[in-house]
Amino acid sequence: MAQIAKIPVIDISGDGDQEQVAKELVEAAIEHGFIYIKNTGKDIPADAIERAFDLSKKLFKAPLEEKQACTIQKNNRGWSAMQYETLDPATQRVGDFKEAFNFGEFVDGKADQPIPPTIAEEEDQINEFRELCYQLCLKINTLLGIGLQVTPPDFFRDAHLHSKGASGTILRFLYYPPHTETPSADREADVRAGAHSDYGSMTLLFRLKGQAGLEILTQDGKTWAPVPVVPPGTENDPSPPILLNIGDLLSYWTNGLLRSTVHRVVFPGPGKGAVEGETDTEPRYSMAFFCHPVGTTPLTAVPSERVRSYNGGTDEGNPYAERKVLTADEHLMMRLKASYLQLYKDKE
Ligand SMILES: O=C(O)CCC(=O)C(=O)O
């Protein structure tokens, strides 16, 4: 069996020493880029997560025409069909064995995009779940600011405030069929989601017990390590931990100090390193909340001595000195173009 990923579990739900928690979070973000946020149910109640998963199952079971009518657009919202997205085009021979549905920001509590009629009545519930995720990301942004001693410490949080404008933030439901339903997929050669790093500031990932598949690339750059849904010590929590990972934008913004880790979703068939108690024989559902700063935010130098003095892991001086300042939206567009080849080819 493959070595499972070494990812720390951190509890940020308490009222205790915030500085200490912030420090632990920052060290984990620098060292691993992935962190299990212990789910005590205080930030995101277990039943809100359960209900969101139920809604996601209902959505993917909706008639094909309903989903097709919501096909993903250049605004990154809507439904992406089985094998439509290819996250790692350089390596994959076929597209990802998954379906996905992206919800962008809501306006006045309503979705600002077509929604399948099958789930239209639950629009409020989607909005509420988005809001819980957003609030948790704001809290994490504050902790990162404190841990990196940014002045002011709410520098990152501020850049994510809805009140300052629209952002590319997406709540994404994902459905991966069991291997038995995708016989054309070669368990060894094909993947359910190609190797990639996430585009935004940070991602919250929700998974279900027993459903295998997620792996991260370890620091040697060639070994893949499975990421258990329920790491040791969290078995009795109300819900499995929420998996937090740092995205490319936050890594870029911090000069590479915070690590954006490459990950993928595989068919961990027998002998291929599945975690004990997890399989790929059942349908797999996951939900990702991709948190982005307000689109017009310029990704200028972070006012933190720790970030400033980090030279991006090279000896060539500080990349801030040379690079063009991108906005959050420009950074996102650069990444989207690389993974939706068809969408951008057909319509440009
Ligand atoms: O489904 C998962 O476990 C991971 C999904 C993912 O990495 C993504 O959508 O960016």
Ligand SMILES: [Fe+2]
């Ligand atoms: Fe991802």
